[in-house]
Amino acid sequence: MSSYHIKTIIFDLGGVFFTLGTILAIEKIKEIYNIEDETLLREIFSDKPNSAGYLLRKGLITIDDFEEQLFLKLGINRKQKKHTRYIWFGSYCIHYGIEDLLQILKRNYRLLIFSGNIRERIEYLEKKCNFLRYFDDTVFSFDYQKNKNDIEFYKELIKHIECKPSEALVIDDEKKNIALARSLGFSGIHFYYTEKLIDDLKKYNIAIN
Helix, strand or coil, rough: CCCCCCEEEEEECCCCEEEEHHHEEEEEEHHHHCCCCHHHHHHHHHCCCHHHHHHCCCCCCHHHHHHHHHHHHHHCHHHCCCCCHHHHHHCCEECCCHHHHHCCCCCCCCEEEEEEHHHHHHHHHHHCCCCHCCCCCCEEHHHHHCCCHHHHHHHHCCCCCCCCCCHEEEEEECCHHHHHHCCCCEEEEEEECCHHHHHHHHHHCCCCC
């Protein structure tokens, strides 16, 4: 059995701490505006390079810019504009059991957020959920103009873990992100749901009691 000495545990937000709110938001917006083809919606909201969602997560455009692009591309009249950002942000919910797990982990480990995210969404969810209290530090894409498809973003993460990468564990719902983290020496867990995460943490000798 491999010997692990994990000191820092790093959490993604959307898809790990929170549910995948963007998927639900797209369905809501599609229904509100009677959009038949959701392909364009998915492209706008995605984090693929040069999409509006990608630029927003990197902090290169504002949420106001994003909404303008959204309604322009969808051909929706400004008078019909609703508070799309709140439909989007409000579609995120905390995964069952994750808060209890974090309270236990916080006793013995340094906990970080590593997230491709949007400043206004973090502010909204913090007011709604008061979740930042569980973490010792945060590394957000909008603060560094980098996202998770960029190895430099992971190198920035190394500056925050206060240990060797081999002593840090990244938890993410995207296998490609885990692969990039592992290429720099991190350990990684692919997240599915909280109960499985607990079992996977035990494989790394993480104290959960």
